Amino acid sequence: MLINWQTPEHVYLVCGKTDLRKGIDGLAMVVAENFGLELYNNSLFLFCGSRNDRFKALYWDDEGFILLYKRYENGSLRWPKNKSEVKELKPAQLNALFTGLSPFPERSIHKIKPGSLY
Numbered sequence: 001m002l003i004n005w006q007t008p009e010h011v012y013l014v015c016g017k018t019d020l021r022k023g024i025d026g027l028a029m030v031v032a033e034n035f036g037l038e039l040y041n042n043s044l045f046l047f048c049g050s051r052n053d054r055f056k057a058l059y060w061d062d063e064g065f066i067l068l069y070k071r072y073e074n075g076s077l078r079w080p081k082n083k084s085e086v087k088e089l090k091p092a093q094l095n096a097l098f099t100g101l102s103p104f105p106e107r108s109i110h111k112i113k114p115g116s117l118y
Contacts (some may be wrong), residue, residue: 008042008043008044010042010088011043011046015085015086018047024058024065027047031086044057048079052079053071055077077097080102080103087104089103
């Protein structure tokens with residue numbers, strides 16, 4: 001792998017479907033025009049197409065852009081569907097995504113105060 005997934009300061013997941021036929025320039029335009037994020041500040045951008053078994057990643061390494069393409073042979077990712085947003089991932093969420101789990105659990109367990117069970 002050309003980059004360590006833990007190296008970038010920011011990891012952004014572009015939600016919804018992205019046309020994975022786009023190259024570096026096209027994906028950079030998606031980020032700049034739709035979300036107004038800085039492309040050159042040690043950030044990794046993740047894009048998924050209509051099939052959840054593959055994604056592209058765009059990363060600036062201070063010399064130029066790196067475009068990565070990953071296809072899983074056995075399994076798929078759980079990619080958020082809301083196409084109008086970008087979510088910043090923490091390292092644990094990124095690891096969950098790469099193991100096929102949803103990085104954004106749909107429900108959480110609420111703490112219960114003592115004596116409030118019955």
